Every structure is written in structure tokens, then in C-alpha cells.
Amino acid sequence: MIKLKGPLKQRRFIVKKKSNRGYWLWILILSVLGIIVWSYPAPDRDAGPRGPVGTKKTAVIKHGGPNRKIILFTPDKNGERLVKVEASINSQAPVEDQIKQALSLLFTAEGLPAPLFPAGMIIREAFAYDRTAIISLGEDFRKKLAGGVWTELLAVYSIVNTLSANFEGIDQTQILINDHESDFFISHVSISRAIKADLSFTGETANKDDGGESS
Numbered sequence: 001m002i003k004l005k006g007p008l009k010q011r012r013f014i015v016k017k018k019s020n021r022g023y024w025l026w027i028l029i030l031s032v033l034g035i036i037v038w039s040y041p042a043p044d045r046d047a048g049p050r051g052p053v054g055t056k057k058t059a060v061i062k063h064g065g066p067n068r069k070i071i072l073f074t075p076d077k078n079g080e081r082l083v084k085v086e087a088s089i090n091s092q093a094p095v096e097d098q099i100k101q102a103l104s105l106l107f108t109a110e111g112l113p114a115p116l117f118p119a120g121m122i123i124r125e126a127f128a129y130d131r132t133a134i135i136s137l138g139e140d141f142r143k144k145l146a147g148g149v150w151t152e153l154l155a156v157y158s159i160v161n162t163l164s165a166n167f168e169g170i171d172q173t174q175i176l177i178n179d180h181e182s183d184f185f186i187s188h189v190s191i192s193r194a195i196k197a198d199l200s201f202t203g204e205t206a207n208k209d210d211g212g213e214s215s
Contacts, residue, residue, distance in 0.1 A: 066091050072106050073161040073202065075154050077113045079147075082158055082201045085112060099126040099133060099163065106162055116155055118144035124179060128170055132194050133163045136176040142186050149188045156189050157201045164197035172196045 068091035073082040087109065089101040100123050107121040122138030145155060160173045172194040175185065185191050 070102055070105075070166040071162070072102070072109070072112075073158045073165070074106065074112045075114045075116050075158065079114055079116075079151065079154070081203055082154060082161065083113060084202065095167065096127045099128065099135070099167065102162055102166060103135065103159065106158060116145075116151070116158065117141065120144075125176075128167065131169055131171045133167065133170045133173040134176065135159070135163075135173065136179045139177050142177075145186060152186050152189045154201065156185050156191065156195065157198055160195045161197045161199065161201070 067088040070087050070089055072085045072087050074085055075081070076083045087102070087105045089098055089105070091098070093101065103123050103126065107117045107123075108119075118141055121141050124136040124138055126133070126135045128134070145151070156175070159175065163170055163173050174194040175191045176182065177191075181192060183190060183192050
């Protein structure tokens with residue numbers, strides 16, 4: 001019996017040693033798994049669903065968010081009259097921003113029959129007050145806009161008709177230059193007073209004009 005004590009102790013030690021090895025092996029495996037899980041990048045829950053990317057067609061530029069259609073009044077390819085071109089703006093933006101969007105499309109949109117306004121048109125301010133759209137343009141365009149009286153008339157009424165047609169409650173437009181009242185848009189068409197829309201430039205029935213006289 002005494003002779004068996006040695007081998008029995010040895011066997012118990014080996015079993016215990018193997019058991020300890022298995023225990024530490026499992027700890028090592030679980031630790032590695034924990035590090036992997038902890039370091040794995042979590043999904044960006046704040047980003048939310050991605051909206052569709054807006055597409056651009058001829059004379060139509062879509063903005064992020066729900067859109068609404070508007071009509072731009074722009075010269076035809078011969079520069080003889082104004083024609084209507086469909087466009088799109090963000091309907092959830094404040095009215096002031098929607099006015100700026102409409103003007104920006106009128107000034108810069110690609111695909112217009114005959115772009116009239118020079119590159120670099122600056123919209124300094126735009127807002128509505130007492131049924132009047134009040135916009136302020138930078139004066140640099142005056143040196144770049146080519147043409148005489150008729151071109152100047154088309155430019156003024158493209159702005160006025162576009163704003164009156166697309167914004168409920170706006171009956172007329174006051175155009176400022178560098179935030180100040182000006183006698184003329186460039187040198188021929190008076191903008192000293194607010195101007196009402198005139199559809200005669202499109203060949204449609206004309207409205208009475210309270211401004212925009214040429215000299």
C-alpha cells in the first residue's frame with residue numbers, strides 16, 4: 001500500500017496540472033474573444049437611413065428633402081421672349097431660402113434655353129414683406145450683362161415673374177443693388193419701385209405693371 005502512494009500522488013498532480021492548463025486556456029480564449037468583440041466597430045446608429053441622391057436633369061435641380069416644383073421664366077434660345085422651364089426646390093426650407101434657391105436656379109442652372117445672367121451673380125439678401133419680395137443683388141453683374149433695353153427687360157421680368165408665380169402672397173418684387181435702392185437695373189429699366197409680374201413677355205395675358213419702365 002505504501003508503494004502505491006507515490007504513483008497515486010503523481011497521477012493526482014498530473015490531473016490537477018492538466019485541469020489548471022485547461023482552465024487558463026479557456027480564460028485566454030475568452031479574453032481574446034472579448035478583445036475582438038470590444039474592438040469591433042459598432043454600427044453608426046446616429047446616421048439614420050440615407051436619402052436618395054438627387055439627380056439633375058435639363059433645367060431641373062433637386063435639393064435634399066421633399067421638393068416642390070416651380071417655374072422659371074427664362075429667355076428663349078433667340079432671346080425674343082420669356083419661356084417657362086420647370087425646376088425643383090426644397091419645400092421645407094424657410095421662405096427666404098426658397099426665394100434664394102429659385103433665384104440661384106434662374107441665374108446658374110444648366111440646360112436653360114439661353115442663359116442670360118453672367119456667372120458669379122451674387123444674391124446678397126432675399127425675403128418677403130407685405131406681399132413684396134425684396135431681393136438685393138451684388139452690382140458686379142452690371143458690367144457683365146450684355147445687351148440693350150430688351151435684354152435688360154427680359155432680365156428684370158425673368159426675376160419678377162419667377163417670384164410672383166411660385167410664391168403665394170408675393171404680388172411684386174423690389175430689386176435692390178448692394179442693399180440700396182437704385183434708379184435702374186443697369187442703365188435702362190427702372191427699379192426705383194416694386195415691380196409686378198408681366199406675362200406679356202411670355203406671350204400670355206399681361207398684368208398691369210407698377211414699375212420696370214424703360215427709358
